Amino acid sequence: MSFALFVVSWAQIIKKSSVFNFLIVRKIVAQFTVTGDIDPFLHVSLLRGEKIYCESNAMVMMESALELQGKMTGGMVSALMRRFANGESFFQQHIEATQGDGDCLLSPTLPGAIQVLDVGTTSYRITDGAFVAAESGVSLNVRTQSLGTAVFGQTGGFFICEATGFGKLAVSGFGSSFVLDVEPGKDIIIDNAHVVAWDSSLHHEISMTTQQSSGFLGQLVNSVTSGEGMVLKFSGKGKVIICSRNRENFISWLLKGMPNNN
Numbered sequence: 001m002s003f004a005l006f007v008v009s010w011a012q013i014i015k016k017s018s019v020f021n022f023l024i025v026r027k028i029v030a031q032f033t034v035t036g037d038i039d040p041f042l043h044v045s046l047l048r049g050e051k052i053y054c055e056s057n058a059m060v061m062m063e064s065a066l067e068l069q070g071k072m073t074g075g076m077v078s079a080l081m082r083r084f085a086n087g088e089s090f091f092q093q094h095i096e097a098t099q100g101d102g103d104c105l106l107s108p109t110l111p112g113a114i115q116v117l118d119v120g121t122t123s124y125r126i127t128d129g130a131f132v133a134a135e136s137g138v139s140l141n142v143r144t145q146s147l148g149t150a151v152f153g154q155t156g157g158f159f160i161c162e163a164t165g166f167g168k169l170a171v172s173g174f175g176s177s178f179v180l181d182v183e184p185g186k187d188i189i190i191d192n193a194h195v196v197a198w199d200s201s202l203h204h205e206i207s208m209t210t211q212q213s214s215g216f217l218g219q220l221v222n223s224v225t226s227g228e229g230m231v232l233k234f235s236g237k238g239k240v241i242i243c244s245r246n247r248e249n250f251i252s253w254l255l256k257g258m259p260n261n262n
Contacts, residue, residue, distance in 0.1 A: 030135050032116045032168045042106040042114050042132060042170050044095075051096035054133035058106040059093055065102035069094045108132050108172035115177050115196070115241050116170050122238070123164040123200040126171060129247075130196045135167030162200055171197045173243025174250070180240045187235040193246040199238025207231055 030052055031045040041060065044052060048065075059068060070091040095104055108114060109129065117124055119138050131140065143162045163169045173196035182188050182202055189207075198204065207230070234240055 030168060032133075032170055034114045034116060039107070039111045040114055042108075042116075043103065044106065044133065045103050046095070046097040046101065048097050048100050051094060051136045052133055053092050053094045053136065054106050055109070055131055056091055056093055058108070058132060059095065060105045060107050062095060062104035063102035065097055065100040066104055067096050067098045069096075106133050106170075110172065110174045110247065112172050112174045112243055112245070113177035114170055114172045115179065116168055117163075117197070117241075119163050119169045120166045123162055124169065124171075124197045125200050126161045126163060126197045127195055130171045130173060131161065132170040132172050134163065134169045137165050137167035138163050138169050139165045171241060173241070173245070174247045175243050175245030177241060177243050180242060182234050182236060182238055182240060184235075184237055187233055188240065189231050189233050190240065190242055191246070192230045192232045193248060194242045194244070195232055196241040196243050198234060198240040199236075202234050202236045202238040202240070204232050204234050207233060 030047075030050050031043075033043040033045070034040050035043045042058075046052070046066065053071075056070070062068065071094045114132060119134075125143070126140075134140070140161050140163055143160055173194070177196065180188055180190075182199075192206065
């Protein structure tokens with residue numbers, strides 16, 4: 001065999017192998033794409049047999065090849081736990097490509113950006129109302145929190161959802177979103193109302209203010225005068241997803257403008 005023919009033969013093998021590998025990866029991984037700048041959609045492309053699940057009422061549009069069903073993901077006990085942990089609906093929407101390939105558009109409850117995360121070697125903890133959708137290989141498990149974080153953290157009470165398994169996970173916060181990288185020795189302090197999700201391997205603790213030396217009373221006074229309220233301090237190595245808007249403050253602002261409050 002000539003050298004030129006040898007090169008051509010190997011090029012054809014590599015090309016076929018690349019296509020084959022692409023088909024394998026595409027076969028097991030649904031395509032999640034965020035589309036739109038303001039109040040975006042989550043565009044999901046499914047091959048026949050692929051399926052996802054999403055928060056109740058998240059589906060905006062889907063093609064006729066897809067089938068939607070309302071189910072209790074993980075059974076009644078898991079559904080009840082997620083209801084208490086993150087305020088999710090008891091029934092979630094399950095979308096499957098039963099008749100062929102198809103696309104669907106999903107949207108979060110609150111106006112805000114969507115972040116698509118890869119769950120696998122990294123698992124993520126999700127705050128109240130942040131879940132949008134996930135591939136079927138991703139499981140939402142309920143974890144307990146410390147008493148202080150549960151009472152003051154506004155991250156889901158005594159229980160919080162953790163996404164484990166393998167696949168894509170879509171989360172959303174109120175307003176724009178930003179991904180922070182936490183590095184060892186460079187702790188990050190975030191107003192708890194702006195936290196959307198974080199790497200489960202990160203250590204987090206709650207505090208009333210960013211002041212380190214004050215006692216409890218001093219922190220309480222500073223919290224009231226500064227208007228900062230509770231903050232979460234993250235340390236270790238991993239990602240934290242935050243949002244630009246504070247949902248509770250926005251609701252309070254709206255209520256002040258209601259006729260009955262004038």
